[in-house]
């Protein structure tokens with residue numbers, strides 16, 4: 001018997017057991033089991049999707065809906081394997097909380113034989129995540145593969161198309177296809193949960209969508225990548241090299257499969273674009289974000305920042321302005337005493353500026369198997385309980401077309417590090433170019449213990465010079481640096497980092 005036939009039979013017996021009259025059953029839209037029926041005699045017929053009927057049955061106390069919720073998990077890496085472990089280990093506690101058993105019944109991954117420290121012997125195995133997503137034996141599909149397209153997109157789409165609820169932790173997927181997937185979910189009546197996609201274990205999606213559902217949000221900013229924050233913190237506290245810190249972050253399961261996404265800022269941009277949509281109600285637009293990563297940050301930058309009373313953090317910032325939304329991701333000097341500076345290691349923090357609550361800071365572990373699996377679990381629980389919210393906070397058809405604010409020139413202090421050729425007149429020429437653009441220099445730092453000596457291509461020695469500017473326009477600094485480079489007094493690319501007061 002097909003899935004739809006057996007479901008139809010279950011609905012028929014459910015309705016007739018209550019003495020109600022079904023008026024019409026039919027599969028109205030291909031691939032979407034939509035039924036029209038009267039809940040009670042004399043009432044208007046209603047169009048309902050399978051998921052809504054199940055929810056109605058659950059609310060009316062139908063015993064079938066107390067059957068185990070059968071979960072299929074695609075991707076058994078850091079997050080997937082941890083999720084299966086928790087679901088198996090805490091099964092009794094979860095059943096008690098939910099009043100219904102949660103059971104992983106099937107998995108898909110690349111290697112069946114790999115030891116992941118979990119027992120998958122009794123579970124149905126799928127080589128193809130799409131086949132798992134469509135399989136009749138599951139009630140809920142969890143995607144933990146990663147990647148913006150490929151099997152992640154294909155499987156999530158396949159599940160939503162047949163009205164099957166989905167939970168994913170995949171921010172790259174949501175940043176690119178979030179609006180399409182939310183629309184599909186709304187059409188088929190399936191829930192789409194993605195709490196784990198932003199800031200790991202911090203319940204920021206639920207906070208924005210539900211807790212702050214009616215708030216008007218002016219600005220969202222914060223630390224959204226655990227790998228980068230872990231690297232910057234350890235470089236600062238222990239003097240360890242960038243490369244070694246990244247290796248450790250990978251070993252701890254914090255980094256993306258391709259860590260370029262972390263260290264070049266793209267992962268933060270994906271998360272920021274999702275938050276931005278939840279905060280401001282515009283379509284998701286990661287391609288509109290100006291992104292700078294942390295791969296060029298050196299020990300020198302971190303130590304000078306510390307001496308000046310700052311820490312370097314990779315921030316994602318999105319703001320509502322008169323002319324649209326401004327979004328940017330870049331390393332930032334933040335004052336040591338600020339709340340955001342106290343967020344170290346793998347911790348993330350999301351700050352919100354709202355109309356009535358004013359300022360809100362959510363902090364917690366932003367990456368790693370257990371915190372991320374915990375957020376995945378919270379979505380599973382919501383779905384099992386029948387909680388229903390538009391995935392992106394407002395129905396996808398109500399999202400506004402993205403309006404990009406013209407990039408406002410950042411005005412503030414800047415940290416500039418450059419390798420100046422060790423020749424007479426170099427520093428004076430640099431200072432002249434700055435002066436021509438009306439840039440006032442607050443301090444120039446040339447410490448011999450920090451000044452790595454470099455060699456220019458023409459063989460001349462070079463010396464690291466750091467300058468801190470007073471309030472100035474970013475465009476002026478960039479123009480001055482371009483002229484300094486043209487003058488031939490520096491080697492390589494200058495480092496430019498914004499100083500924010502916060």
Ligand SMILES: NC(=O)C1=CN([C@@H]2O[C@H](COP(=O)(O)OP(=O)(O)OC[C@H]3O[C@@H](n4cnc5c(N)ncnc54)[C@H](O)[C@@H]3O)[C@@H](O)[C@H]2O)C=CC1
Pocket residue numbers: 074075076077078079080108109110111127128129144145146147151169170171172196197198200253254255256257366367368369372
């Ligand atoms: N690791 C973390 O701290 C966090 C990860 N995420 C997201 O969670 C997702 C999973 O992340 P991780 O577990 O860290 O990744 P991972 O790389 O450790 O695991 C990915 C899993 O997907 C499987 N896979 C890859 N291609 C497949 C295919 N074609 N068919 C079947 N299985 C396939 C792999 O075999 C592996 O089991 C990603 O979207 C990631 O961005 C989100 C928040 C935090």
Ligand SMILES: N[C@@H](CC=O)C(=O)O
Pocket residue numbers: 197198199200224225226227228254255256262267366367368
């Ligand atoms: N690679 C990500 C994982 C969580 O989203 C990070 O380091 O934050």
